Amino acid sequence: MPASATGVHHRSYASELTLRHTRAERFRLLLILAAVVMxxxxxxxxxxxxxxxxxxxxxxxxxxxxLVGYTGQISLGQGGFLAVGAYTSALLHIRADLPVPVCIALAVITTAAIGALFGVPALRLKGLYLAIATxxxxxxxxxxxxxxxxxxxxxxxxxxxxxxxxxxIFRQDFDWYWVIMAFAVLAVITGRNLFRTGLGRSFMAVRDQDIAASAMGVDVTRTKVLAFAISSAYAGLAGALMAHYTGxxxxxxxxxxxxxxxxxIIIVGGLGSIAGSVYxxxxxxxxxALITRFGQDFQSIWPQAAEKVPAVQVIVFGLVIVLFLIFEPRGLNRIWQRMKDYIRFWPYRY
Amino acid sequence: MITRAYRHSLNGSHLAPGQPLMEVSDVSLRFGGITALAGVGFTVTQGHIHAVIGPNGAGKSSLLNCISGLYRPQEGQVTLYTKNGPAELVGMRPHRIARLGVARSFQNIELFRHLTVLENLMLGRHVHMRHRLLASLAWFGPARREEIAHRVLVEEVIDLLQIQSVRHQPVGSLAYGFQKRVELGRALCMQPALLLLDEPMAGMNTEEKEDMARFVLDVHELAGVTVVLIEHDMNVVMDISDRVSVLDFGELIADGTPAEVSANPDVVRAYLGEELSA
Known part of the structure; x- marks a missing residue:
């Protein structure tokens, strides 16, 4: 049972439904926003x-x-959906000469449609079989x-x-930073909002117990396809931004x-958590990036360091996933929660 | 006896008590060579607690699954009388049947175990909510208003079932008795026209059973919800039900009031055991 802040008394459902109840929580959000701006x-x-x-x-x-964390539909197709977004936006821009914001919007819609199409196998397949289909x-x-x-x-x-x-003209990383961060913040907020509502809850219901979900009136078919579409829409946005940012x-x-x-990323961050996706x-x-940096720094001591970087990156990548799966399958989000609990309960253990 | 004033009626049916609410006729269900149900038929009357009893493997749960659309019987009809006239449930998909007001609980608890009690109950409101995508992504506005509006009814159910203390806990971490209660609550939040309960008291001690029987009676008496109940405990069945149907090896062997059924020699032989007839 996680710790909860004391002295928080709600007088309306509206106040209980807010995401942050204490001044400390709101202050933390402010710090994060300040950091993003700085x-x-x-x-x-x-x-x-x-x-x-x-x-x-x-x-x-x-x-x-x-898709994976909240709806329980495992997908190995994210790269493909990023490609759809990137290519759609790029081609619309150079072939049809549409303005970039329109291209990005159309890329989001197109990727959602294609994602929904490739989500159709999910109506019949689960788990490992769905992973292969994706x-x-x-x-x-x-x-x-x-x-x-x-x-x-x-x-x-x-x-x-x-x-x-x-x-x-968006020339440098500095200019692009604001565009990308604006969309990233938007993605986080809309993702978080989705799971405060009945629609998002029906996704989680399908994940936890699809038969019961259908008996509660959740159209499982529609929910799965919708989850694929929404998930792909985000992928399409990411892909389109990547295309225009890198050129x-x-x-x-x-x-x-x-x-x-x-x-x-989502396993290490925490499945079924928007904050975890960010972490x-x-x-x-x-x-x-750190490993690359270290490789360059070590070059003066050990001249071959830079060329070993890719190998070290792969090893560390695998190691991190294995360590997380063993020690904290619920990811960084859970570690952060435990840290917060520790402080809230202190000096007691529970 | 009405003990508290609730703002919402939990009964989703508009029929007058005493009218037929659901007719099950000649339902047959086979799995390969096994006959789970053979020509079962009975009528559930609005306002009744209708018990379905029978030995293990008699086909009780299969019957419930046929009504709620999880199984599709090879023959027969299940007709539900809704406010828009009769509806044929056989061949309809489960979520459509739920939309007509048929709510159910499961024999082995089938809750959404990572969600809190409150979220589970809010899912009971699913069919009554609109779920527009853009509104959900935006949260402020229609989506938030809807959440709050439905929360009021959900809190009444929480109050009725006395689960206030565990409202914000994930259901997976709750004790068995609480989970059973949450499952009943989730079905009630649908404001069902017909409530199907599959062994709501299985695995409980006497005290918990009494509590659960009380809740079922409360729901029935306060709101007039029609209940179809599968139960093994004969004392409970005879105490609370208005009508009893008895299944044995997929066949309906008796259908009547508790007194009639318990006097029926077939029932005594099949269910209560041979020695009682002596």
Whole structure:
């Protein structure tokens, strides 16, 4: 049983439904927001790039957590859905010459539709079997991207011009930071809101007990397809942002590795938790960046350090997942909760 | 006896007491070569507690699953009289049947175990909520208003079943008796026209059984909810039910008032045991 703050007395359901009840909780949120605003003024360009990558990963991870963590439908197709978002937005921009915000919006809708389509196997399959079916969707999408030369340009990369909105050109990481963070915050807020409502609860009902859910009037078919669509919409947004931010779209950025990375993010962060998606994204993107940094720093002592970096990254990636699965399968979110409990209960143990 | 004033009626049926609410006719269900139900038929009357009894494997739970749409019988009809006229339940998907006001509990507790008691009960309101995607993502506005509006009824159910103390606990961590109560509560939150209870008192001690029987009677007397009840405890069945149907090996062997049924020699032989007839 987690600790709860004392002295909080609600006089209305509305006040009980707020997410933060104590001044400390609200202050913490303010600190986080302040940190988000401060970051681009403090960090080096290298870390600003990492921050932007984290922002995009947060959006994708929130989406995947909605599907895997909250609805219980395991998916290995996140890379494919990111690709759909990236390619849709990029192609609409360079072929149809639509403004980028419109391209991104259309990419979100298109990815949602394609996600819903690939979610259809989930109506019959569960667990491991569904994982294989979504793996197929990942491979089918990437196969289409590589072979439909007339549409995607095949294996060649698409380069995009710099984003320009109303005469302002987004040149640097600094400019992009605000765009990406705005969307990341939006993703977190909408994700959190979804699971405060009956619609989000029906997702969790399907995860926990689908037969009982149907007996309570939840249309399980519709719920699963909807979960795939919503989850893919977030992936589409992340993919589209990635495309315009990096300016280069190539299939190599959306391979199975990416799907696995996103699964790792939500496992490390915490399944069934929006905050966990954020923690996981920060952790799993920062870790390899740190290793790269250490590799460069060690070069003066050990000249081969830099070339060992990729191998070390892979080893650490695997190790982190194994350690989390053994010691805290509920991820960073649970660790953070335990830390908060420890402080609240202190000096008592429970 | 009405002890508290509740704002909401938990009864979702608009029929007058005494009218037929559901007719089960000639329902047959087979799994491969096994006949689970063979031509079962009876009528559930509005305002009754209708018990379905029978030895293990008699087909009681299968019958309930046929009514709530989880199983599809090969033959027969199940007709529910709703405010929009009669509806045929066989062949209808479970969530559609739930929308018509058929709520149920399960023999082995089937709660949403990671969710809190409150969230489980709010899921009982699912069919009465609108669930618009954009409103849900935005939270402030219609979605929040809806949550609060439905919370009022849910709190009445929490009060009725006396589970205030565990409101915010995940149901997976609760004691068995509480879980059974939450399951009853979740079904009640649907404001059911017909409440199907599959062994609500199984695995309980006498005191817990008395509590549960009291809750079922409360629901029935306060709100006039029609209940179909599967139960093994003959004392409970004879005490609280208005009508009893007896199944044995998938066949209906008796149907009548508790007094009639307990006097029926077939029932005594099949269910109560041979030695009692001596």
């Amino acid at each position: 970051v681009p003024f403090i960090v080096t360009p290298y870390w600003l790039t990492i921050a932007n990558q984290i922002g995009i990963a947060v959006i994708g991870a929130v989406g995947l957590n909605i 793996l197929a969707s990942q491979e089918i999408i990437l196969f289409a991207v590589r072979t439909w030369d007339w549409l995607t340009g095949g294996v060649d990369a698409i380069s995009l011009p710099r984003l320009e909105v109303g005469g302002f 280069i779209v190539t299939w190599e950025r959306f391979t199975l590795d990416v799907s696995v990375l996103y699964l790792a 996981g994204a920060i952790f799993m993107i920062t870790l390899p």
